[in-house]
Amino acid sequence: MSLFWRIFALNAVVLGSATALLLWAPVTVSVPVVLTEAVILVGGLAVMLVANAALLRIGLAPLDRLTRLMTTVDLLRPGHRLPEQGSGETAELIRTFNAMLERLEQERAASSARVLLAQESERRRIAQELHDEIGQTMTAVLLSLKRASDEADEPLRGELQQAQEITRGSLDEVRRLVRRLRPGVLDDLGLISALTSLTTEFATHAGLRVVRSFDSDLPPLDQQTELVLYRVAQEALTNAARHADADRVEVSLCRTDGAVTLSITDDGRGTGIAHEGAGIRGMRERALFLGASLDVTTGPQTGTQVRLTIPVPASDSTPTPPPGSSK
Structure with missing residues (x-):
């Protein structure tokens, strides 16, 4: 049964029950309406509205569950699905939504794999360039400073040794970055x-x-x-x-x-x-x-x-x- 006919049937049951109650119940309506009759009519209307709301809540419950899942779904936490029960438009909507989640999770996993592989490849390239270019250049600078420091007199020797220590610290930092980029x-x-x-x-x-x-x-x-x-x-x-x-x-x-x-x-x-x-x-x-x-x-x-x-x-x-x- 489609959602339209389900809601129509629920309302027909409520209205039919109310009509049958009016036909066969020993209740009459006077003109003008007296207080007791008004109380009975208002009570019957309230019962009819409550019954209609309860039946509609039961009929639309699958859509409520689907809405809550839509607002909380996270593709980085795969596996969230709604139970596929029964037949009709609501069940078909749930099956379609679950299939859509399955496709999205597969596509997200594939795209994440491509991004991570590209990221690791880029890290490897940067680490190699830091090691081969920056590292070797700083090593050469460090050796040149050491030779100059050995041949220089004070106070220039002290300044060269200080520059040598700064360069050595920078070289250690470059090596640490290389290890972090590519262990x-x-x-x-x-x-x-x-x-x-x-x-x-x-x-x-x-x-x-x-x-x-x-x-x-x-x-x-x-x-x-x-x-x-x-x-x-x-x-x-x-x-x-x-x-x-x-x-x-x-x-x-x-x-x-x-x-x-x-x-x-x-x-x-x-x-x-x-x-x-x-x-x-x-x-x-x-x-x-x-x-x-x-x-x-x-x-x-x-x-x-x-x-x-x-x-x-x-x-x-x-x-x-x-x-x-x-x-």
């Missing part, structure tokens, strides 16, 4: 070593205590999965240093049933609401790229936890004997 240790030594290096550098520069816990029986992961885990950990640590006002951060990477879970928890001030800034949205984009789930929980004075769960195919879940765990 070479991830390609050379693997995920555990890369996360260890990342957390060590973070603790040194941010002045926070970092506690690591990495399982030793992680399943083999492909390059893209390891990169997503590394980038999410990098962004979560950056957020903890900039916004959490924390003293301690826990970083864990563990194996669960059919999945690998990365968790970053700080003891900062929290907010009570997980604010969706650019950093968290970027982490969700990366999770969507792998079909993973990202949960961000925070509460007042209880800190923030970022939890990334990546499903691992059953064929890849056989553990390999890697080095011992890092604590």
Whole structure:
């Protein structure tokens, strides 16, 4: 039954019931209307309106659910669907909306994958140029300053040595930027070593205590999965240093049933609401790229936890004997 005929039938039932009541009920209407008759008529009208409103609410309930889903749907949190029940125009509308969400989520995942791959490619290019061009140039400047400093007399030697120290600090900063743009240790030594290096550098520069816990029986992961885990950990640590006002951060990477879970928890001030800034949205984009789930929980004075769960195919879940765990 279409929505039009459903509403028509509901109103017909209410009006028919009211007509039958007037025909067979022992009630008469005088002219002029007396008070008791007026009370009965007003009461009957109220009952009829309430019944009509209740029936319409039941008939239009699927559209209300569809409207609420439309206002809350987020393509970075896929999987929201309405149950497809019955037939008719309303059920067809729900099925069409669910199919539209499926197409949009697939297109969003594909576009996110292209953007992230292009972003990593651009980061790799910039890191290579910084290393090859800026890094080598600053190294040559540093060597020239050292030779000039060795041959110069005071007070020029002191000034050259000061310039040498400034150049060395700038060179160290360039190298740190190169590591952030493209973690070479991830390609050379693997995920555990890369996360260890990342957390060590973070603790040194941010002045926070970092506690690591990495399982030793992680399943083999492909390059893209390891990169997503590394980038999410990098962004979560950056957020903890900039916004959490924390003293301690826990970083864990563990194996669960059919999945690998990365968790970053700080003891900062929290907010009570997980604010969706650019950093968290970027982490969700990366999770969507792998079909993973990202949960961000925070509460007042209880800190923030970022939890990334990546499903691992059953064929890849056989553990390999890697080095011992890092604590």
